[in-house]
Amino acid sequence: MNDQPNADLGNGGGVRQRSRASIEKRILEAAESVFAEAGFNGATTAEIARRAAIPKANLHYYFNTKEELYQQVLTGIISTWLHTADEIRADAEPASALSHYITAKIELAREQPIPSRVFANEIIHGAPHLGKYLSTELRAWVDAKAKVIRSWIAAGKMREIDPKHLLFMIWASTQTYADFASQISAVLGRDQLTPQEYKAVARQVTEIILRGCGLTPPAQV
Amino acid sequence: MNDQPNADLGNGGGVRQRSRASIEKRILEAAESVFAEAGFNGATTAEIARRAAIPKANLHYYFNTKEELYQQVLTGIISTWLHTADEIRADAEPASALSHYITAKIELAREQPIPSRVFANEIIHGAPHLGKYLSTELRAWVDAKAKVIRSWIAAGKMREIDPKHLLFMIWASTQTYADFASQISAVLGRDQLTPQEYKAVARQVTEIILRGCGLTPPAQV
DNA sequence: CGGAAATTTGACCAATTGATCAAGAATTTT
DNA sequence: AAAATTCTTGATCAATTGGTCAAATTTCCG
Numbered sequence: 431m432n433d434q435p436n437a438d439l440g441n442g443g444g445v446r447q448r449s450r451a452s453i454e455k456r457i458l459e460a461a462e463s464v465f466a467e468a469g470f471n472g473a474t475t476a477e478i479a480r481r482a483a484i485p486k487a488n489l490h491y492y493f494n495t496k497e498e499l500y501q502q503v504l505t506g507i508i509s510t511w512l513h514t515a516d517e518i519r520a521d522a523e524p525a526s527a528l529s530h531y532i533t534a535k536i537e538l539a540r541e542q543p544i545p546s547r548v549f550a551n552e553i554i555h556g557a558p559h560l561g562k563y564l565s566t567e568l569r570a571w572v573d574a575k576a577k578v579i580r581s582w583i584a585a586g587k588m589r590e591i592d593p594k595h596l597l598f599m600i601w602a603s604t605q606t607y608a609d610f611a612s613q614i615s616a617v618l619g620r621d622q623l624t625p626q627e628y629k630a631v632a633r634q635v636t637e638i639i640l641r642g643c644g645l646t647p648p649a650q651v
Numbered sequence: 652m653n654d655q656p657n658a659d660l661g662n663g664g665g666v667r668q669r670s671r672a673s674i675e676k677r678i679l680e681a682a683e684s685v686f687a688e689a690g691f692n693g694a695t696t697a698e699i700a701r702r703a704a705i706p707k708a709n710l711h712y713y714f715n716t717k718e719e720l721y722q723q724v725l726t727g728i729i730s731t732w733l734h735t736a737d738e739i740r741a742d743a744e745p746a747s748a749l750s751h752y753i754t755a756k757i758e759l760a761r762e763q764p765i766p767s768r769v770f771a772n773e774i775i776h777g778a779p780h781l782g783k784y785l786s787t788e789l790r791a792w793v794d795a796k797a798k799v800i801r802s803w804i805a806a807g808k809m810r811e812i813d814p815k816h817l818l819f820m821i822w823a824s825t826q827t828y829a830d831f832a833s834q835i836s837a838v839l840g841r842d843q844l845t846p847q848e849y850k851a852v853a854r855q856v857t858e859i860i861l862r863g864c865g866l867t868p869p870a871q872v
Numbered sequence: 873c874g875g876a877a878a879t880t881t882g883a884c885c886a887a888t889t890g891a892t893c894a895a896g897a898a899t900t901t902t
Numbered sequence: 903a904a905a906a907t908t909c910t911t912g913a914t915c916a917a918t919t920g921g922t923c924a925a926a927t928t929t930c931c932g
Contacts (some may be wrong), residue, residue, distance in 0.1 A: 450879095467776055471693030475920060486883050490921060547775050554768050554775070555688055556833045564837030572838045598835060599824045606823035612777045614819060616785035617793045634816050638863025648816050671909095696890060709890065761926050 441624045442487040445520065454492055458506065461499045466547040470500055470559065500559060504552065508563065517573050524582045525645040528600075535604035536632040540625070543608035550609040572597060589644030596643070603635050625646050653820050675713055678703045679727065679779065682720050687768040691721055691780065721780060725773065728766040739796050745803045746866040749821075750857050752761065756825035757853040761846070764829035771830040793818060810865030817864070 439535050460481035464473045475496050479486040493499040512519070517527045539546060557564055572594055579593035607614065615621060623631070633647075640647045681702035685694045696717050700707040714720040735755050738748045760767060780784055793815055800814035828835065828849070836843060844852070861868045 445897070446863045468692055469690045469772070469776065471689055472776075474918085479746070485834055486920090487881055487883095487922085488879080491881095493743070494921090496920065513737070550831075551690070551772065551775055553834045554772055554833045555690065555693075557837070565840065566833075569840060591859070592851065594839065595852055596859070598827060598831075599856060599859065602827035603820045603832075604825040606819060609775050610771075610819075610823075613774045613789075615787055615857055617790045618815065618920090619786065619790060630813065631816055634813055634821060638817075638820065638860060640863075640867070642859025642861075642863040644862070707890090708892085708911055708913095709909080712909070712911095715891090717890065780900090863890085 450492075453482075453484070457489060457492055457499070458502060458579070462503050462506075462544055462548060465500060465503055466551070469551050469555070470496075473500075475486045475499075493549065497559070501547070503548055504559065506542060507549050508567075510538075510542070512547065512571070515575060518578050520578050520581045524579075524588045524643070525640055525648055526609055528640060528643070528645070529648055532600055532604060532636045533632045534557070535600065536607060536628060536635065539604055539606075539608035540623075540628045546605055546608035588644075589642075591643055596639075600639060607631065664862055667782045669706065671696065671713075674703075674705070678705070678713055678720070679723060680709060682723050683727075683765055683769060686721060687765045687772070690772050690776070691717075694721075696720075708795055724766070725780065728770050731759075731763070731766065733792070736796060736855075739799050741799050741802045745800075745864070746857055746861055746869055749861060749866070751863070753821055753825060753857045753860060754853045757849060757856065758829060760825055760829035761844075761849045764832055767826055767829035808866075810863075812864055816863070817860075821860060824860070828852065 454529060457478065457516050461473070461478045464478045464481065468474075468477075473496070475489055476486050478499070479489040482489065493502070517530045519527070551559060552558075576593035579588075579596065582588050583590050583593075607623075611622070614623070637647045678699065682694070682699045685699045685702065687693075689698075696710055697707050699720070700710040702818070703710065714723070733781045736752050737750045740748070772782060773779075796818060797814035798815065800809075800812075803809050804811050804814075828844075832843070
C-alpha cells in the first residue's frame, strides 16, 4: 500500500531526502514545460524524462503515473494563485486594491507563464483533471471577493458593476499575456515584451478597469 | 498528384458532389468538437469517425491525414473571425464601433464556443500548426485597426491608450466566455449562462472598456 | 564490514493510434 | 450492359507510448 519509498523510516533526513526533493523538483519543472507545450495528452513521459535528464524508468520511480505528475503540477500552480488577491478586503480602498491585484497578476504572467498555460489548457478542455476544485475552492474564493466588492459598491466607493464578471475580466486581461503570449508576440512582431512594456500593459489595464469602475487610478509608482 | 477524387470530372455537379459536401461537413463538425475537447494530440481519428458515424477508413478517404483535417478546422475558424470588426473604421464613432465589436464578440463566444476553443488551444501551445498566419495576416489586421484607433485619439475622440493592447484586452475579455466557459460555469454554479446573462456581460464589458477609454457607453438597445 | 533499503537503468510489454490496402459495393459514363 | 470511376469498409501494419520488471548499483546504518 505504501508506494512512497523512503517514507517514515527515520533515516534522519539526510542527503537522501535532500536529493530526493531536488530531483522531484527537476522532474516537476520538466513536466510543467512539457505539459504547457503539448497538453496532458500530447505530453510524453519520455520527453519529460529527457528534459529532466533521467531515464524514463527512473521518472516512474518517483511518480507512478503521468496523471499523478500532472496533478502535482496543477496543485503547485493553484497554490501559487490562491494569495494574489489578498489586498481585496473590505477595509481597503478599491482603487488601490484592484490596482495592486492587476499589477500582481501581470507580473505573474510575465514571471511564470508556463504554469499559467498548463492551467489554461486544462480549463479549455473542460477541466477533466481538476475534480471539484473549480466548483468548491475557487467558487468560494470568488464568492468571498465578490462580497468585498459589493461592500465597496454599497459604500458608494465605486460604480455598480457585477463583481464576478469584473473578476473574470481581470483574469482574462492579465492571463492573456501568459496564455496567449505566442499570439501577442507574433502580432507585435517581437519575441517577447520587455519589462517596460509589461509595466505599460499593467498601467493601461489598470487604468481601463479602474475608470470603467468609476475609480481614479492611483498615481504611478 | 491529384488526390482529390471526383475533382474536375465534369460530372455535372449532381448527387455525388452534394453528398460529398455534406459528409465533409459532418466530418469537420465532428473533428471540431473532438479537437476542442482533446487538442490536436489528444484527438483520435477513430473518435472523430465515430462522431461522424462513419468507419475510420472512410474518414481517411475524405481527409488524408489528421493534420489536414485540423488545418481545415483552423481555417474555418479564422475566416469566421476576419470580419467581426468591420465597424472599426476611421469615419465611425469610437463608442458605437467598439460597443458593436464587443457585443459581436460576446455573441460569437456564446454561439460558437467550440471553434474558439480549438483556436485558443492552438495558441496556448505556441501555434505550431498556424504557420505564419499570426505574424502576417493577423498582424496586418491589428496594424490596420490600431491605425484607426490612433486616428480617433488624434481627433480627440477618446483617451490616449495603446490601441493594440486595447484590442488584446477586448479579445481576452470576450473570448474568455468561450475558452474558459467550464471555469466560469463552475464558479457561478450553473451549467451555462442564459442569453440574458450574456447580454448583461456584453453590457458590462462594453461599459468598462468604453469608460476606460474615456467614452460614454451608448444607451442600451 | 555487511546486510538492508533505496535508487538507477536497460529491456520489455500491452495498448493505442495514424495510416494503408485490397476487395467489394455503388454510381456514373460510354 | 459494361467499363470506368468513386466510395465504403474490415483487416492490418508500423510506430508510439504509458507503464513494468528484474537485475545492477549506490547509500544507509548497526
